[in-house]
Amino acid sequence: VHEHKDLLEKLGVDVPRHAKMMEMGFESYKNQFMSQENRPEAMKYFNWFMSEMQGQRIAEINKLRENKKPAIGAFCIFVPEELIVAAGGACFGLCGGSPATIADAETELPRNICPLIKSAHGFKLQKTCAYTQSSDFIYGETTCEAKKKTWEILGKHHPVKVMNIPHMKREKDLKLWKEELVEFKEHLEEITEEKLSLEQMKEGVKIVNAKREALQRLDRLRSMNPDIIPISGKDGLFITQMGFLDDPIRYTQKVNELCDELEKRVEDKISVFEKQTPRLMVLGTPFAPPNWKLHTAVETSGGAIVNEESCIGHRYYKDNVDLDNVQDEDTLMQKLLDKYSAVDCACFTPNAPRIDKVLKMYKDRKLDGVIYYTLSFCHTYNVEAHLVTQALENEGIPCLVIESDYSPEDAGQIKTRVEAFLESI
Ligand code: BJ8
Numbered sequence: 001v002h003e004h005k006d007l008l009e010k011l012g013v014d015v016p017r018h019a020k021m022m023e024m025g026f027e028s029y030k031n032q033f034m035s036q037e038n039r040p041e042a043m044k045y046f047n048w049f050m051s052e053m054q055g056q057r058i059a060e061i062n063k064l065r066e067n068k069k070p071a072i073g074a075f076c077i078f079v080p081e082e083l084i085v086a087a088g089g090a091c092f093g094l095c096g097g098s099p100a101t102i103a104d105a106e107t108e109l110p111r112n113i114c115p116l117i118k119s120a121h122g123f124k125l126q127k128t129c130a131y132t133q134s135s136d137f138i139y140g141e142t143t144c145e146a147k148k149k150t151w152e153i154l155g156k157h158h159p160v161k162v163m164n165i166p167h168m169k170r171e172k173d174l175k176l177w178k179e180e181l182v183e184f185k186e187h188l189e190e191i192t193e194e195k196l197s198l199e200q201m202k203e204g205v206k207i208v209n210a211k212r213e214a215l216q217r218l219d220r221l222r223s224m225n226p227d228i229i230p231i232s233g234k235d236g237l238f239i240t241q242m243g244f245l246d247d248p249i250r251y252t253q254k255v256n257e258l259c260d261e262l263e264k265r266v267e268d269k270i271s272v273f274e275k276q277t278p279r280l281m282v283l284g285t286p287f288a289p290p291n292w293k294l295h296t297a298v299e300t301s302g303g304a305i306v307n308e309e310s311c312i313g314h315r316y317y318k319d320n321v322d323l324d325n326v327q328d329e330d331t332l333m334q335k336l337l338d339k340y341s342a343v344d345c346a347c348f349t350p351n352a353p354r355i356d357k358v359l360k361m362y363k364d365r366k367l368d369g370v371i372y373y374t375l376s377f378c379h380t381y382n383v384e385a386h387l388v389t390q391a392l393e394n395e396g397i398p399c400l401v402i403e404s405d406y407s408p409e410d411a412g413q414i415k416t417r418v419e420a421f422l423e424s425i
Pocket residue numbers: 075076077078114115116117143144145146147285286311343345346347375377378379380381
């Protein structure tokens with residue numbers, strides 16, 4: 001990061017404060033990740049990326065910008081990254097997982113809204129996220145009340161555009177959504193000053209499909225072998241988190257290299273957990289880095305997390321864009337829409353496919369229990385917990401519900417509840 005001080009200054013980053021935050025992040029990574037035993041060799045790349053995510057990666061993104069390629073910051077998996085990649089640019093998730101920016105955010109936002117939004121807003125006010133500072137615009141969406149109203153305030157500090165995501169999936173809603181996809185493409189063309197061709201868009205789709213396929217492979221290796229867990233849930237989560245920042249081609253290659261090693265581990269019966277360790281799936285809201293609290297609590301209490309049914313997880317990579325018979329732009333937009341409208345975010349009503357999917361995931365993976373995790377004040381996921389947990393109960397599936405924010409204060413209490421849950425299953 002020091003090497004890139006000039007660039008960070010040019011981007012308007014508050015360099016001393018940023019350095020302090022990075023130091024805290026590295027310390028926390030060292031304590032929670034590097035201390036794990038028997039990590040796969042291929043995690044070395046992700047250690048390196050951790051050390052360069054606010055350094056070299058920022059330099060790479062700004063190199064693209066020098067060549068009029070778009071750099072778009074996002075907070076949601078509805079942002080069609082395929083189109084950004086097609087335009088030769090970078091799509092990245094913005095910082096929003098730290099409690100250290102929340103007090104600043106509360107100077108403009110109410111206290112009782114979701115910590116993800118407050119943290120992200122605080123990063124902009126503090127100027128401590130080099131990704132936010134590098135983005136041509138932030139692409140917000142109308143998924144939840146707190147987000148859509150925050151964009152109006154965030155827009156005072158940074159260019160923001162908003163995608164109108166409908167809350168139902170009727171034909172008329174999907175028609176509007178498709179128009180939003182076309183409009184997004186036009187926003188990108190304003191930056192590149194060139195029309196995106198069909199071939200470029202197909203190439204963008206192929207690159208992102210390959211990335212999702214690598215993550216699907218990682219998911220299978222983590223969760224489909226009941227006796228062998230070749231990598232910790234914490235590492236699995238961290239890898240997925242980095243997928244929202246890294247260059248997609250390099251990242252795909254590195255995830256596949258890791259999967260090759262994990263395949264070998266499964267063959268050789270090398271597990272990072274003892275036999276009989278309860279294998280859990282986490283459902284719910286996204287885990288923006290450095291929000292590793294739940295995974296740490298579970299994996300220091302005798303359990304293992306083998307899948308996240310979350311947007312930093314399965315919801316992100318579960319579906320690919322089908323490129324069969326795509327001969328024109330309209331069909332391509334339709335295929336993108338088919339993929340994105342299959343996202344089962346709790347912002348939709350009704351959202352029954354999510355419940356069927358959760359039950360199927362649980363059975364396919366032969367798991368031992370579920371943790372339903374919601375960020376505080378996330379009303380959609382919190383309310384939806386009722387129907388999901390009822391369906392789990394009907395099937396006799398053990399489930400623990402946890403609502404938490406980013407503060408470290410409840411870490412002990414969460415650990416106690418997790419320990420009691422693990423004992424009961
Ligand atoms: S597709 S889950 S990434 S909206 S910000 S809804 S936690 S109160 S993030 Fe999300 Fe897209 Fe849906 Fe996924 Fe709740 Fe917080 Fe809102 Fe949140």
